[in-house]
Amino acid sequence: MFNPLTPADVVSAIGxxxxxxxxxxxxxxxxxxxxxxxxxxxxHLEVELSSYQEVIREFVFEAVLRxxxxxxxxxLDVELSALAAELxxxxxxxxxxxxxxxxxxxLHDSDSPAxxxxxxxxxxxxxxxxxxxVDLLAAGLS
Amino acid sequence: xxxxxxxxxAAPRNEQIAVLEKQLRAAGALGGAQSVVAIEQMSGxxxxxxxxxxxxxxxxxxxxVVRVEAPGGVLETDIATEYAVLAALDQEAIATPHVLAVDDxxxxxxxxxxxxxxxVAGEAPNVFRSASREMLELSWQGDRAIASAMVETLARxxxxxxxxxxxxxPSLSYADVVGRWRxxxxxxxxxxDPVIEEAFRWLDGRDPGPPMRxxxxxxxxxxxxLVEEGGIRAVLDWELSYVGDVRFDLGYLSLERLAGKHxxxxxxxxxxxxxxxxxxxxxxxxxxAPVDLDVVRTFSVLGIMMLMGTITRGTWMxxxxxxxxxxxxxxxxxxxxxxxxxxxxxxx
Numbered sequence: 001m002f003n004p005l006t007p008a009d010v011v012s013a014i015g016x017x018x019x020x021x022x023x024x025x026x027x028x029x030x031x032x033x034x035x036x037x038x039x040x041x042x043x044h045l046e047v048e049l050s051s052y053q054e055v056i057r058e059f060v061f062e063a064v065l066r067x068x069x070x071x072x073x074x075x076l077d078v079e080l081s082a083l084a085a086e087l088x089x090x091x092x093x094x095x096x097x098x099x100x101x102x103x104x105x106x107l108h109d110s111d112s113p114a115x116x117x118x119x120x121x122x123x124x125x126x127x128x129x130x131x132x133x134v135d136l137l138a139a140g141l142s
Numbered sequence: 143x144x145x146x147x148x149x150x151x152a153a154p155r156n157e158q159i160a161v162l163e164k165q166l167r168a169a170g171a172l173g174g175a176q177s178v179v180a181i182e183q184m185s186g187x188x189x190x191x192x193x194x195x196x197x198x199x200x201x202x203x204x205x206x207v208v209r210v211e212a213p214g215g216v217l218e219t220d221i222a223t224e225y226a227v228l229a230a231l232d233q234e235a236i237a238t239p240h241v242l243a244v245d246d247x248x249x250x251x252x253x254x255x256x257x258x259x260x261x262v263a264g265e266a267p268n269v270f271r272s273a274s275r276e277m278l279e280l281s282w283q284g285d286r287a288i289a290s291a292m293v294e295t296l297a298r299x300x301x302x303x304x305x306x307x308x309x310x311x312p313s314l315s316y317a318d319v320v321g322r323w324r325x326x327x328x329x330x331x332x333x334x335d336p337v338i339e340e341a342f343r344w345l346d347g348r349d350p351g352p353p354m355r356x357x358x359x360x361x362x363x364x365x366x367x368l369v370e371e372g373g374i375r376a377v378l379d380w381e382l383s384y385v386g387d388v389r390f391d392l393g394y395l396s397l398e399r400l401a402g403k404h405x406x407x408x409x410x411x412x413x414x415x416x417x418x419x420x421x422x423x424x425x426x427x428x429x430x431a432p433v434d435l436d437v438v439r440t441f442s443v444l445g446i447m448m449l450m451g452t453i454t455r456g457t458w459m460x461x462x463x464x465x466x467x468x469x470x471x472x473x474x475x476x477x478x479x480x481x482x483x484x485x486x487x488x489x490x
Contacts, residue, residue: 004332097334
């Protein structure tokens with residue numbers, strides 16, 4: 001989640017790298033290192049493409065639920081609602097980053113206890129999200 | 143997304159050899175009739191490319207390492223300063239390679255500023271490989287020579303009188319270091335990362351107070367130490383060194399990443415070479431000052447921001463065709479484990 005380079009970017013990079021390595025020969029340490037990275041990337045990519053959508057859906061569901069509970073600050077809640085709507089349109093882990101970061105920034109700017117509680121809730125969700133991502137990737141390697 | 147050739151596009155080897163021979167003779171490392179017979183690029187890091195040059199001296203092969211600032215390299219570090227730090231440490235009881243020559247012009251057959259140093263015997267353990275970790279575990283269970291050398295070297299480094307260092311070594315406060323990695327994120331992030339942004343806010347609120355001021359290695363880990371016959375022969379990779387709060391090195395070394403964690407921890411040993419409590423107690427004993435572990439945690443988070451900064455910059459370089467080194471694209475798969483570590487260290 002929030003990782004730079006889209007899966008399509010990585011697939012393209014793999015193709016470029018394999019093409020270069022096969023043209024130049026695979027005897028050098030550098031070429032072999034490149035190919036090891038390609039193999040590793042393909043295994044991670046498989047997990048990302050097959051598993052992340054469901055994780056993102058579940059995260060968005062929980063986050064939107066919490067954002068929907070509001071903070072009691074009408075202006076802030078309007079902005080949070082708009083960001084929650086953006087979250088619901090997110091198609092991938094990269095897309096989560098901006099609306100979530102904006103939510104956090106708004107909550108930091110507020111000094112209300114409700115905003116602080118919501119910040120903690122979102123952090124808890126993000127921790128669970130990062131743990132889940134690592135679990136999936138690790139399972140894909142085993 | 144294209145890539146321009148990088149590491150394998152250097153000028154013909156004979157030009158590199160000619161330049162090296164001249165420098166090595168000037169440094170007294172080669173006699174008039176001796177010559178460099180081979181030069182090959184070594185597999186290795188992102189911000190520096192290394193070449194191994196072999197000369198025949200008194201009928202024996204002698205190695206020299208050429209360390210070049212990488213084009214489109216991940217970190218904007220100064221080869222001349224790194225050389226100056228090593229030259230200064232040459233005079234101290236800190237095991238570093240002996241440096242011989244520097245060319246910071248960039249207009250040379252190596253396509254970048256570089257310096258030359260003697261090749262030191264030994265191998266740098268790769269904590270992502272089980273064989274290296276097993277060797278380190280055996281050393282810890284045995285005479286602890288590697289662990290002792292690592293803690294002694296670090297304590298000695300941190301207590302080095304600053305007046306013995308070149309004035310070009312940057313002096314950075316805690317806020318400067320946080321700001322450095324924040325700048326990298328803001329400038330090069332391809333996507334927004336709310337965990338990273340929260341971590342910067344967390345760091346802003348965790349100023350550690352009066353610094354334990356000294357020379358910070360900046361990337362101190364067993365993977366940057368040459369090990370031979372159970373001992374440390376040299377500490378390498380000084381391009382991130384600066385004068386500042388030395389607890390950064392402790393926090394950084396505490397990261398499970400440096401003990402081989404990509405996604406899962408693979409050893410219980412601190413840095414893959416010692417038990418953490420032992421290391422901290424020895425460091426305190428050698429340094430004469432207690433270590434606040436909560437401050438070390440702050441610097442662990444800062445250490446991760448440095449690693450995330452290298453990933454951020456590296457993926458940006460790849461995406462913008464500044465490098466064709468696939469490892470910089472692969473690095474995006476290193477982010478999830480580090481992000482997880484951030485959430486745990488910040489105790490979310």
